[in-house]
Amino acid sequence: xxxxxxxxxxxxxxxxxxxxxxxxxxxxxxxxxxxxxxxxxxxxxxxxxxxxxxxxxxxxxxxxxxxxxxxxxxxxxxxxxxxxxxxxxxxxxxxxxxxxxxxxxxxxxxxxxxxxxxxxxxxxxxxxxxxxxxxxxxxxxxxxxxxxxxxxxxxxxxxxxxxxxxxxxxxxxxxxxxxxxxxxxxxxxxxxxxxxxxxxxxxxxxxxxxxxxxxxxxxxxxxxxxxxxxxxxxxxxxxxxxxxxxxxxxxxxxxxx
Amino acid sequence: xxxxxxxxxxxxxxxxxxxxxxxxxxxxxxxxxxxxxxxxxxxxxxxxxxxxxxxxxxxxxxxxxxxxxxxxxxxxxxxxxxxxxxxxxxxxxxxxxxxxxxxxxxxxxxxxxxxxxxxxxxxxxxxxxxxxxxxxxxxxxxxxxxxxxxxxxxxxxxxxxxxxxxxxxxxxxxxxxxxxxxxxxxxxxxxxxxxxxxxxxxxxxxxxxxxxxxxxxxxxxxxxxxxxxxxxxxxxxxxxxxxxxxxxxxxxxxxxxxxxxxxxxxxxxxx
Numbered sequence: 001x002x003x004x005x006x007x008x009x010x011x012x013x014x015x016x017x018x019x020x021x022x023x024x025x026x027x028x029x030x031x032x033x034x035x036x037x038x039x040x041x042x043x044x045x046x047x048x049x050x051x052x053x054x055x056x057x058x059x060x061x062x063x064x065x066x067x068x069x070x071x072x073x074x075x076x077x078x079x080x081x082x083x084x085x086x087x088x089x090x091x092x093x094x095x096x097x098x099x100x101x102x103x104x105x106x107x108x109x110x111x112x113x114x115x116x117x118x119x120x121x122x123x124x125x126x127x128x129x130x131x132x133x134x135x136x137x138x139x140x141x142x143x144x145x146x147x148x149x150x151x152x153x154x155x156x157x158x159x160x161x162x163x164x165x166x167x168x169x170x171x172x173x174x175x176x177x178x179x180x181x182x183x184x185x186x187x188x189x190x191x192x193x194x195x196x197x198x199x200x201x202x203x204x205x206x207x208x209x210x211x212x213x214x215x216x217x218x219x220x221x222x223x224x225x226x227x228x229x230x231x232x233x234x235x236x237x238x239x240x241x242x243x244x245x246x247x248x249x250x251x252x253x254x255x256x257x
Numbered sequence: 258x259x260x261x262x263x264x265x266x267x268x269x270x271x272x273x274x275x276x277x278x279x280x281x282x283x284x285x286x287x288x289x290x291x292x293x294x295x296x297x298x299x300x301x302x303x304x305x306x307x308x309x310x311x312x313x314x315x316x317x318x319x320x321x322x323x324x325x326x327x328x329x330x331x332x333x334x335x336x337x338x339x340x341x342x343x344x345x346x347x348x349x350x351x352x353x354x355x356x357x358x359x360x361x362x363x364x365x366x367x368x369x370x371x372x373x374x375x376x377x378x379x380x381x382x383x384x385x386x387x388x389x390x391x392x393x394x395x396x397x398x399x400x401x402x403x404x405x406x407x408x409x410x411x412x413x414x415x416x417x418x419x420x421x422x423x424x425x426x427x428x429x430x431x432x433x434x435x436x437x438x439x440x441x442x443x444x445x446x447x448x449x450x451x452x453x454x455x456x457x458x459x460x461x462x463x464x465x466x467x468x469x470x471x472x473x474x475x476x477x478x479x480x481x482x483x484x485x486x487x488x489x490x491x492x493x494x495x496x497x498x499x500x501x502x503x504x505x506x507x508x509x510x511x512x513x514x515x516x517x518x519x520x521x522x523x524x525x526x527x528x
Contacts, residue, residue: 016526019436026437043526074525078261078369081522087261095367103364104292111291118284119370121277147295 006090006171006202007053007076013084014046014071014226045071047226049085055170056199060213060234061206062241063223069206072223073175076204091170091202094120096160105149109140109159112148116163130166137192138162139185158185165192172196175206190216210238268518278371288378293385307386308393315341318458331401333460335489339394340457340481343416346387347423347477348448353379354427355434355441362528372521373514376431380424394488406491415483415494418506422476425510432517435527455481476505 017040021028029039046068053059061069074080075087077095104112113134117127135144138158143151151159164172174193193216196203207213213220213234220237222229230237297303315338322337323329357375358365365372434440454475456464461482464472472478480502483494 016523018526023438024436025439026443027439029437074366075261078259079366079525081264082261083263085263089259089261093259103361107291107295111295115284115288115291116364116368118281118287119364119374120368121281121370124283124287 004055004090005052005088006055006057007051007204008088009049009051009072009076009085010087011085012046012049012051012072012075012082012087013044014068014075014080015042015044015083016080017042045226046075046082049223049226049228051221051228051231053171053202053204055091055202057219058193058197058203058205058217060217060220061204061223062208062210062213062220062238063229064245066225067223068226069223070175071226073173073204073206077173089171093171093173094164094167094169096164096172096174106147108146109138109144109148109151110135113159113163117167122167126167134159134162134166137166137188154182154185161185161189161192165189165196168196168201170200171202171204173204176208210242214238264522266519268515269522274371274518278374281370281374284370284374285378285381288374289381289385292378292382298386304389308389311342311345311390312338312393322458332403332489335394335398335401335403336460336485337457338397339488340455340485342387342390342394343419343481343484344452344455344457344477345390346383346419347426348452349383349386350380350423350427351430351444351448353382354431355444356431357427358431358435358524359438359528365525365528372524373428373517376427376517377424379431380420380427383423383427384420398488403489404491408491408493409487411487411494412484414499415480415487415502418499418502419480419484421510422480422502422506425506425508425513428517429509429513432513432520435520435524451475451477454478456485457481460485476502476509479505 020039020041024039032039049068049072051072061072063069071080073095075082076089077093078089079095103115107115110131113131114124114127117130118124138144138155138161140155140159143155144159148156161174164174190212193203193205197216205213205217217234219232220234221231222237222241230240293299298307315334318341319329319334319337322333354376357379358372361372361375364370430440430444454471455477461472461478479495479498483498483502486492486494
């Protein structure tokens with residue numbers, strides 16, 4: 001393992017305001033005018049998180065729902081600006097977050113791969129050179145040229161994973177995308193992750209599949225309610241987390257369960 | 258190395274934003290191309306529909322003019338088509354732009370990029386849809402037998418002003434739609450009102466003096482009048498109209514872009 005830093009997170013805090021309604025409307029706002037009801041909610045997603053990821057590291061992130069795992073990934077990827085602290089990222093980042101590719105379902109898988117790549121800052125030639133491999137890996141066959149609204153959720157996930165894992169970034173962030181697809185593809189994507197492990201790459205995996213993380217990671221961080229609880233040897237941290245979950249279940253300490 | 262730090266309210270560093278936007282210009286062209294392809298505008302029939310739709314519309318409105326005013330002539334028809342086609346450039350930018358951010362949710366939640374790319378693409382698509390109708394207008398004009406003159410070149414700056422205005426409006430409304438998702442349902446009423454307030458079904462000079470104040474509130478009024486003077490009548494537009502139109506376009510563009518840029522960093526948590 002080299003000790004060159006890939007991602008450095010210092011004193012990261014993230015607070016944001018979001019709409020309570022999933023679909024805020026002017027109509028609803030006007031109707032609630034006299035009543036003074038609240039339209040937004042302040043969410044404290046991350047609090048004083050310090051985290052260094054070095055090249056060669058495969059970092060697993062665990063924690064219950066709402067622990068801030070996805071928020072942390074979005075901040076590292078530059079999608080959400082932090083409220084406090086400082087994040088330094090050394091190298092190209094490829095992200096496979098909750099939603100993956102496919103921003104326009106009426107366009108074909110091929111168009112979506114190109115648009116996603118271009119938006120991420122890749123050049124046409126770069127995407128051209130990777131496209132064959134992406135299509136092969138996803139095993140979509142002819143479907144790659146069909147509109148994405150005709151895809152099943154498994155096909156979506158397969159294409160998304162193929163894009164993120166094929167471009168060979170310096171830093172790859174995968175958020176809960178290992179557990180999608182059928183058993184065969186799951187194994188295939190896990191093997192790809194293992195292939196991608198190398199001294200000049202950093203991988204950050206968010207997952208609830210503890211056994212998988214124990215298998216591929218050489219480092220695990222445990223987040224709870226926006227705070228970093230423990231970080232270290234996969235076995236140790238995962239066991240601590242499992243124990244915590246057991247206790248939580250019986251004693252109802254963790255209200256998120 | 259990329260550094261992410263807390264941002265203060267207001268604009269992001271503009272130079273870096275522009276660099277990042279410019280490096281992704283192929284996204285804008287690729288997006289417009291796939292969008293047009295998806296709507297079948299790359300085929301002959303698709304192109305035909307693109308032209309047929311505004312032509313039918315102008316025929317219907319011409320019928321309305323003839324019935325209401327009792328008489329009409331070919332210049333009137335040329336005025337109607339010319340201004341209606343330009344109006345649809347703005348209207349299509351608005352309808353395409355309004356949902357550009359909310360529809361790009363997956364991309365916004367997964368990738369860091371200058372969000373303004375999305376409404377800009379919507380305007381580029383509207384411009385691609387406008388170009389064939391401009392060609393059709395020039396054919397109509399020739400068939401009717403209106404004389405050509407050098408003054409028609411004034412149409413170029415008028416078109417540039419219109420594009421800037423369309424861009425400003427699309428950027429503004431795409432941002433508003435993030436906070437109020439029902440703006441897109443109000444949009445048809447807004448564009449319809451704008452259509453009647455603009456010198457399309459009538460000429461600017463026909464407007465009753467007591468209604469003149471209406472033109473002060475409509476950015477399209479001076480622009481469409483200048484467009485008609487240049488393209489239909491082959492005259493130089495009024496300097497005052499060109500300046501007012503430019504003022505509106507620059508103003509809306511600057512305010513809308515400021516509004517958008519100072520808020521785009523929180524779009525990811527608002528979607």
